[in-house]
Amino acid sequence: MRILVIGGAGYIGSHVAREFLDRGYNVTVLDNLSSGTRRNLFEEAAFQYGDIMQPLQLREIMADGYDGCVHLAALKAAGESMIKPEAYARMNIAGTINILNAALSAGIPNMIFSSSAAIFGSPRYLPIDEEHSKNPENFYGFTKLEIERMMEWYDRLKGLKYASIRYFNAAGYDVQGRIQGLEMKPENLLPIVMETAAGVREGMKVFGDDYPTRDGTCIRDYVHVSDLAAAHVTAFEYLVEKKESLAVNLGSETGVTVQEMIQRAREITRQNIPAVVSGRRPGDPAELVASSKKARKLLEWQPRYSDLDTLIDSTWQVYRSNFSVT
Ligand code: UFG
Numbered sequence: 001m002r003i004l005v006i007g008g009a010g011y012i013g014s015h016v017a018r019e020f021l022d023r024g025y026n027v028t029v030l031d032n033l034s035s036g037t038r039r040n041l042f043e044e045a046a047f048q049y050g051d052i053m054q055p056l057q058l059r060e061i062m063a064d065g066y067d068g069c070v071h072l073a074a075l076k077a078a079g080e081s082m083i084k085p086e087a088y089a090r091m092n093i094a095g096t097i098n099i100l101n102a103a104l105s106a107g108i109p110n111m112i113f114s115s116s117a118a119i120f121g122s123p124r125y126l127p128i129d130e131e132h133s134k135n136p137e138n139f140y141g142f143t144k145l146e147i148e149r150m151m152e153w154y155d156r157l158k159g160l161k162y163a164s165i166r167y168f169n170a171a172g173y174d175v176q177g178r179i180q181g182l183e184m185k186p187e188n189l190l191p192i193v194m195e196t197a198a199g200v201r202e203g204m205k206v207f208g209d210d211y212p213t214r215d216g217t218c219i220r221d222y223v224h225v226s227d228l229a230a231a232h233v234t235a236f237e238y239l240v241e242k243k244e245s246l247a248v249n250l251g252s253e254t255g256v257t258v259q260e261m262i263q264r265a266r267e268i269t270r271q272n273i274p275a276v277v278s279g280r281r282p283g284d285p286a287e288l289v290a291s292s293k294k295a296r297k298l299l300e301w302q303p304r305y306s307d308l309d310t311l312i313d314s315t316w317q318v319y320r321s322n323f324s325v326t
Contacts, residue, residue, distance in 0.1 A: 002026045003236070004066045004108075006052065006099060007073030008045070009036025012114065012170055012225055014179050016070055017045055019229035030061060031073070040181040052095035058102040068110035068236045071099055074143075077187055078118060078283065081140035092143035100154055108160075110239040111151065112232050115164040117221075117249065117288055119145040127221075127291035130249055138283055148247065155245050163235035165228070168251030168290045172224035172311040173318045180318055190222070193262055194315055197271040198323040204273070206258050208280035211287075217258035219287040221251035224305035224314070234299040246298060251290025252306035261308070268312045269320075 003020050007013040008029030013036065020027045027045040032052075041047050048061050052073050062069070074092045075081065081088040096113075103111060118141030119134050136142045144166075151162040171190045173179055183191055196204045209216035231250055238246065266273050295301040305314065319325070 001067045002028070002065065004028050004030060004062065004069045006030045006069060006071045007036065007114075008070075009033055009038065009040045010072060011040075011181070011183050012167070012228065013070075013072040014040035014181065015174060015225040015229040016072065016232045017042065018174060018178060019226065019233050021045060023233050025233075028064075028066070035184070037181040040179055052098055053091070055098040055102065058098055059105055062102045062106040062108060065106070066108050068112065068239070069099070069103055069108050070112040070114070070232055070236075071096065072114040074114070076140065078138040078140040079187070079281075081138055081143070082283075085139045088139050088143050092140075093146055096147045096150070100150065100160065104154070104158055104160060110236060111160060111162040112235055113147060113151060113162055113164045115144045115148055115166040115247070116141060117166055117168045117251070117290065119148065119166060122285045123288060126287060127253060127289045128249060129291040130247060130294050151245070161239045161243060162245045163239055164247040165231055165235060166247065166249045167228055168221040168223050168249070168288060170225050170228055171222045171315065172226065172305060173314045174226055175305060175310065175314050177317060180322065182318070182322055189220070189258060189261060190311065190315055193265045193273060194319040196273050196275070197265060197269040197316065198319045198325050200323060202274065204275050205278040206262070206275050207278060207284060209259070209277045210280075213257055213286055215257050215259045218284055219255035219257050219289065221254065221289045222256055222261075222306065222308070222311055223250055223252045223290075223303060224311055227303040227306050231295060231299055231301050234301060238299060248295040248299065249290045249292055250295055250301070251292055252303050253290055253292055254306075255287060255289045256308055261312075264308055265312050265316070268309065269316050271325075
């Protein structure tokens with residue numbers, strides 16, 4: 001089976017490509033290397049330099065014939081999306097339309113889409129299951145929701161089957177150390193904690209400690225990228241076998257506070273990690289935790305690496321080696 005991974009040189013995309021390779025698939029990575037890196041490419045996978053904003057080029061590449069396409073090419077900084085909505089509309093919405101149309105013209109029958117918990121907005125109840133109302137509070141979440149809705153129509157009208165996989169907080173690195181690329185200018189908590197541990201940053205901020213949580217800092221559901229990646233493969237197999245689209249929430253179903261993350265990282269890395277409490281970051285809900293019952297049931301998904309220690313340790317190994325921390 002041939003799989004095209006669009007955005008496969010990125011942090012999550014490279015783990016997805018790795019998982020398909022490990023399961024014996026023939027993988028091609030398509031990426032414009034704007035945020036992804038050649039360091040995340042694998043010898044066993046073909047590489048096509050390409051841009052989702054170039055529909056003709058996309059069509060040519062996709063015409064090669066694939067059984068499925070995984071789409072992870074997007075802008076993903078929720079805060080930035082509120083300042084530059086036009087960039088997010090272009091890349092995330094128009095870019096996906098280019099991909100969907102190219103898939104239709106190339107006769108690619110299955111699409112795996114990288115969606116986000118951001119489609120739900122502030123939780124009305126916890127844990128967040130698939131039935132939860134969808135009211136994104138940032139433009140990034142809106143783009144992901146629009147694409148999900150677009151895919152529903154493409155399925156209905158053209159029979160293009162899709163799996164929307166809604167990530168909660170993706171974290172961790174391949175535990176075998178096969179992926180070593182770092183994200184430039186990270187905005188997410190764990191990479192920032194790691195850069196601080198590695199001494200690349202002098203210190204970090206904790207955005208607010210007056211939330212109604214056990215230690216006053218925000219609770220998030222961190223899920224290992226290799227666990228997310230495994231779900232992409234089983235979702236593809238589900239589409240092939242059942243010929244039925246699906247949308248699933250993927251998280252570890254466990255909440256971790258910002259302070260708990262930092263404290264455990266201090267213990268595991270044996271580094272100082274100076275952190276000062278600053279004001280709240282606008283748009284941060286107090287708590288986000290997934291229900292992944294549906295993925296467990298339909299995809300027989302079982303997180304293997306999403307415990308806090310594996311998340312931190314697998315990430316630290318990569319940062320430690322990149323920054324030569326002894
Ligand atoms: N945080 C800090 N200091 C930092 C960075 C983050 O205290 O320097 C806190 C945030 O305030 C938040 C928590 O750490 O409470 C996690 O923040 P992230 O930025 O790592 O992640 P978010 O929960 O804000 O967002 C992530 C993805 C989004 C996605 C969302 C879905 O980045 O793309 O999860 O749950 F939409």
